[in-house]
Amino acid sequence: MNINGPRVLVAGATGVLGSALTAELAARGARPALAGRDAARPARAARAHPGSPTADLDAYDPSSCARAVHAVTAEFRGLDAVVTAFGAVGFGTRPEVDDAVAEYLTAGNFLAPAAFFRAATQVLPPHSVIAAFTGVVAEQPQPRMADYSASKAALSAWLAAARRETRGVGVQVLDVRPGHLDTGLADRSVAGTAPPLPPGGDSGQVVKAVVDAMESDAEAVRTTPGGAAVVERRAR
Numbered sequence: 001m002n003i004n005g006p007r008v009l010v011a012g013a014t015g016v017l018g019s020a021l022t023a024e025l026a027a028r029g030a031r032p033a034l035a036g037r038d039a040a041r042p043a044r045a046a047r048a049h050p051g052s053p054t055a056d057l058d059a060y061d062p063s064s065c066a067r068a069v070h071a072v073t074a075e076f077r078g079l080d081a082v083v084t085a086f087g088a089v090g091f092g093t094r095p096e097v098d099d100a101v102a103e104y105l106t107a108g109n110f111l112a113p114a115a116f117f118r119a120a121t122q123v124l125p126p127h128s129v130i131a132a133f134t135g136v137v138a139e140q141p142q143p144r145m146a147d148y149s150a151s152k153a154a155l156s157a158w159l160a161a162a163r164r165e166t167r168g169v170g171v172q173v174l175d176v177r178p179g180h181l182d183t184g185l186a187d188r189s190v191a192g193t194a195p196p197l198p199p200g201g202d203s204g205q206v207v208k209a210v211v212d213a214m215e216s217d218a219e220a221v222r223t224t225p226g227g228a229a230v231v232e233r234r235a236r
Helices: 016-027 040-048 062-076 099-120 146-169 203-215
Strands: 007-011 031-036 054-056 081-084 129-133 172-177 218-223 229-233
Touching: 007 016, 007 062, 007 099, 016 031, 016 040, 016 203, 031 040, 031 062, 040 054, 054 062, 062 099, 081 099, 099 129, 099 146, 129 146, 129 203, 146 172, 172 203, 203 218, 203 229
Parallel strands: 007 031, 007 081, 031 054, 081 129, 129 172, 172 218
Antiparallel strands: 218 229
């Protein structure tokens, strides 16, 4: 996708990753739309991007995700890409994490992004993009993070299946799987306390790689053990 000019909905645009991604997209010529947890927060964030549509969402109400897609599509008179950059984390061993927390993580980390993309694929044209931040835990589940890892793995599996379904119509599906990033998410857990974690990686470098990947028809963005962001292009 040519990143100069497309209409891109960033869900979670008021968070650390989402706001950085929105800024990077705008700097490269994209037209961002901002979706966040309530109408006031995206509106405040949009002051840095005059003319950008905004929408509110509740990550625990999938129907609000679809409404956000359709509202932005109507205001933009179309849509070219949707990126989800939100989620929640919880820590604890299997007996420590109760069913309510597991349900909360599944809703926010899997069901809500899937609802965004399900609605988006109804309106996106060929040569468009859907992208999500899943994280390295999607392929390397960690102890004391079982439910969080499972929710991210579920989203990654959904993306992999969607990629095979949409390849024939030209929709790019991008899975962003960085290691631990310095976003402060671990300090805002919905349950438990974070175990010792490695130093957080550079979220700005990852965001730049995500936009590079959107331009190059890539399938994944990962980080190396040294923290460098790597774009994995589709095998021909």
